[in-house]
Amino acid sequence: MDKADQHQPTATRPKDVAISFGLIGLGTMGSNLALNIAENGFDLAVHNRTFDRTEEFLNSAGPLAERLTGAQTLPDLVAALTAPRAIILMVPAGDPVDQQIAALQPLLAPGDMIIDAGNADFNDTRRRVATLAEAGIDFVGMGVSGGAEGARHGPSIMVGSALPAWQAIRPMVLAIAARFHGEPCAERFGNDGAGHFVKTVHNGIEYADMQLIAEVWGMLRDGNGATPAAAGELFERWNRGPLASYLVEITATVLRTEDPASARPMVDLILDRAGQKGTGRWTLIEALKLGQSATTIEAAVAARAVSAQRDLRLLAADRFGPAPGTEASAFDAGDLESALLAGKIMAYAQGFVLLAEARRAFDWDLDLARVAQIWRAGCIIRSDLLDEMADGFRGAGLPHDNLLLAPVFSDLVQQTVPALRRVVCQAVSMGLPVPALSAGLGYFDGIRQARGTADLIQAQRDFFGEHGFERVDRQGQHHGPWGN
Numbered sequence: 001m002d003k004a005d006q007h008q009p010t011a012t013r014p015k016d017v018a019i020s021f022g023l024i025g026l027g028t029m030g031s032n033l034a035l036n037i038a039e040n041g042f043d044l045a046v047h048n049r050t051f052d053r054t055e056e057f058l059n060s061a062g063p064l065a066e067r068l069t070g071a072q073t074l075p076d077l078v079a080a081l082t083a084p085r086a087i088i089l090m091v092p093a094g095d096p097v098d099q100q101i102a103a104l105q106p107l108l109a110p111g112d113m114i115i116d117a118g119n120a121d122f123n124d125t126r127r128r129v130a131t132l133a134e135a136g137i138d139f140v141g142m143g144v145s146g147g148a149e150g151a152r153h154g155p156s157i158m159v160g161s162a163l164p165a166w167q168a169i170r171p172m173v174l175a176i177a178a179r180f181h182g183e184p185c186a187e188r189f190g191n192d193g194a195g196h197f198v199k200t201v202h203n204g205i206e207y208a209d210m211q212l213i214a215e216v217w218g219m220l221r222d223g224n225g226a227t228p229a230a231a232g233e234l235f236e237r238w239n240r241g242p243l244a245s246y247l248v249e250i251t252a253t254v255l256r257t258e259d260p261a262s263a264r265p266m267v268d269l270i271l272d273r274a275g276q277k278g279t280g281r282w283t284l285i286e287a288l289k290l291g292q293s294a295t296t297i298e299a300a301v302a303a304r305a306v307s308a309q310r311d312l313r314l315l316a317a318d319r320f321g322p323a324p325g326t327e328a329s330a331f332d333a334g335d336l337e338s339a340l341l342a343g344k345i346m347a348y349a350q351g352f353v354l355l356a357e358a359r360r361a362f363d364w365d366l367d368l369a370r371v372a373q374i375w376r377a378g379c380i381i382r383s384d385l386l387d388e389m390a391d392g393f394r395g396a397g398l399p400h401d402n403l404l405l406a407p408v409f410s411d412l413v414q415q416t417v418p419a420l421r422r423v424v425c426q427a428v429s430m431g432l433p434v435p436a437l438s439a440g441l442g443y444f445d446g447i448r449q450a451r452g453t454a455d456l457i458q459a460q461r462d463f464f465g466e467h468g469f470e471r472v473d474r475q476g477q478h479h480g481p482w483g484n
């Protein structure tokens, strides 16, 4: 049993007692999730801060409205449900979640449940679990991936909760989840923050995957002079090979889409300033706390930050111009495909190691093969590779939980890293930014060194701080004869 079970309010729950479901927050995700729940045969009471939205939602729900009850106020919502209740929150992370909990808690009874289905910082989820446990209320952290379409027709769902709470909501969660060959893409990964942690790392990998794709688009556009439509064709072709994935598929569609008003490629009309809501940053913060490398994800988060500093970029572009002294030369399309695949594998490898480390740190029952399995459908990073990743993590333990040491991925990186190296070298020499591809290559080159350069770091640390070092030829801690 997980260590954190001691914080769980309901060590047991009466079996076969139907849970009565409610949902707060009828925005993009909440409204689609509510329709999904209703369509799968569960009655649901819904509430939104602005009642107009609730009315609009019910009016547009068609025959599913029969299963839906609109509640104007929170007391109405709670009154519309019978205990034990499970109320799903689908509101922005942070204060809105705390505000809803504070307003709901006095209305709920021991044995009731609050499910946060938004993207929460798992540290907040752990805190909320502990606080609500004192009132006998189960708090469930449920990561939901798949955007609006996934929420409506089957998302990938990552749950953290006490086991009895999971058992109580499991039928509903499995019913609404995406399916991969008939198997629901939903799982509980441990207590308290486990589900939100897995969702956060999912999003971190998503950031990296998107950045890697964007870097390849940059090389096609600025190195090869490819039009968006021509690049779109290439991505479509790649989507039929080992890169087959939702993100590559939508990239092909996006690049080939024209602005109806001007008939120009849509992508050319979009300001190159990326938004972010925090899950990429949270992944990095946790990687740093757990002493792990998440450099491809860091590169992706940082690239979005640089993209947002458009004024700076305009000034710097004016001051420095393009990299001097190099001829633009076309990238080999096959190399770009392999480089993207290699970069993607590095990002996943780093993400999974982070999950493994969190499992150890928080004593979660977090099965990496199950994570790969439930990411195979419904979520934004779904890809054909995940099936092989699940195989890689299954069975006999993978050394250091590192995907790169699974035979099939060792082979794949041996085949693709040479192209990654050529692409990074060419991009760097042309002054094209490829931070995520470079980070992936740097990570790989780092772990393949039997003899690294931290000998010098250790010597420097001992020199100025008397931190000591281990020697290759003797046991124990030693100090150097510096300055002799």
Ligand SMILES: NC(=O)c1ccc[n+]([C@@H]2O[C@H](COP(=O)([O-])OP(=O)(O)OC[C@H]3O[C@@H](n4cnc5c(N)ncnc54)[C@H](OP(=O)(O)O)[C@@H]3O)[C@@H](O)[C@H]2O)c1
Binding pocket: 024, 025, 026, 027, 028, 029, 030, 048, 049, 050, 053, 090, 091, 092, 093, 095, 096, 099, 100, 117, 118, 119, 120, 144, 145, 146, 147, 148, 277
């Ligand atoms: N969009 C995605 O693709 C996606 C995917 C996975 C997870 N998520 C997560 O899902 C959650 C909801 O996202 P969304 O895209 O559905 O957001 P959204 O479309 O902006 O909707 C937000 C909802 O929360 C309500 N709300 C906002 N602030 C509130 C407050 N202080 N108190 C009470 N209600 C409040 C809004 O009510 P009003 O109508 O009154 O404004 C609205 O119903 C977020 O945690 C998000 O990170 C989103």
